[in-house]
Amino acid sequence: MDKANGAKSLSTSLQNLNLNSNSSVTFITHPQFKGLLFKKKKPASLVNLCIGVIGRHLEDIIEDLDEIAICLPGDIKITVAAIARRRKLLNDDVLIALADASWEILDVSGSDVSDFGLIKAAQVCRFIKALDISRCTKITATGISELVKHCHSLETLRCGGCPRSDNTARRCLSIFKPRLEYVEEDSWEELDTKEIASGAQSLRWLVWPKIDNNSLEDFSAECPRIVVNPKPSPFGFMGTQVPFEAFQNIILDDVVVKDIDPKTWTMHGIVAKKPISPPSSSSAELSVAEKFRLAFEERDNRLAPKRAKNARQHQRRAARDFLLMSTRAKAMVLASQVSKSLHS
Structure with missing residues (x-):
């Protein structure tokens, strides 16, 4: 059996x-x-492994990123931008260096991107369909106003998450709602669509998780075409399928880093520093001198990668300056080149 x-x-x-x-x-x-x-x-594929290496050493190449990004395709650029956002390195310079005309989504949430960087990126990425500016304290209604002038395909906007971003979303109501300009025609049939409404005519979905009741009523009354915080439904919304970018519980750029090792943006520096364990509740309170010592050690460990980077840059600049300024060094280089040519 x-x-x-x-x-x-x-x-x-x-x-x-x-x-x-x-x-x-x-x-x-x-x-x-x-x-x-x-x-x-x-x-993982070889391409994803190479992107992971770039992401882990992003601090070392960030000053020359505008020159490096010229040779990168659009899908790799947006992946590097997503890694930079997760590593708290995404700012105006990085976004402008990586912006590509093929992008259809842009996630700058929680970054240091300002109106200047957003406008410059919008001038390049004209086919953006979904944008996430949540928790961006440096983006105002001015940046959104300029954005909608260049991106006529924008369908989903994700905002809020902090007081400044909430305030920006409230002020955007005047940008999104239809506005009748001063015209001289006598009937509605003679009006041009540009005279009836201003930008963001393609916007359909607004993701603002903690929207207040007054703002929700204003958007419902002034902009009925925009659906605020749509709920997932198999039937869609009024016959229109809700895109995944409009769901509240998603991270917009997760789709571009799904095949990248998460250690790319969680590992900072070559050697992981052990966190300083807090004293137990039973032990006596630390002295002021000990607190200062622990704070200094924590700060020193945090700044160690930056000091190493600065030292490497200083060494490279010194070597380059020596070759440019020293006559003897130039003569040695020329002599080595002549000897190589003679041997060949």
């Missing part, structure tokens, strides 16, 4: 064996070893 059960289990395991899998380890279902055998995740 036991032999029959063993043969049956072996037969079931062989049937569940998938020989056409692309991964290095195959998932096998076995009743006696449940949970021990699993399917290994597909290895």
Whole structure:
């Protein structure tokens, strides 16, 4: 009886064996070893591994990013921008250097991007369909006003999350609502659409999780075409399918970094610093001198990668200046080149 059960289990395991899998380890279902055998995740591609290396050393190349980004395709640029945002390195210079005309989404949430960087990016990324400016304290209604003048395909706007971003969203109501300009025609039929309404005519979805009641009523009354915080539904909203960018619980640029190792933006520096453990509640209170010492050590560990970077840059500049200024160094370089040519 036991032999029959063993043969049956072996037969079931062989049937569940998938020989056409692309991964290095195959998932096998076995009743006696449940949970021990699993399917290994597909290895990362060479491109994603290279992007991970760029992301881990983004601080070292950020000064020359505008020159490096010229050779990168649009999909890699937006991935680098997403990594920079997660590493708290996304600002106006980085965004302008990476902006590409092929982008359809732009996530600058929680970054240091200001109106200047947003406007410059909008002049390049004219086909943006979804934008996330939540928790951006340096973006105002002025930047959004200029954005909608260049991006006529904008459908989804994500905002709010902090007091300044909430205030920006309230002031954007005057930008989004239709406005009748001064015209000389006598009838509505003679009016041009440009005279009836101003920018953001393509905007349909506004994601503002903590919108106040007054703002919600104002948007519903003044901009009925814009749906605030749409709910996921299999039937859509009034016959229109709600895009995934308009759902509240998603991160807009997650789709571009789904195949990148998360260590790319969680690892800072070559050696991970061990956090200083707080004293237990039973121990005596630390002295002022000890508190200063611990604070100094924490600050020193935090600034160590930056000091190493500055030292490397200073060394490279010194070597370059030496070659440019020293006559003897120039003569040695020329002599080495002549000797190589003679030997060849």
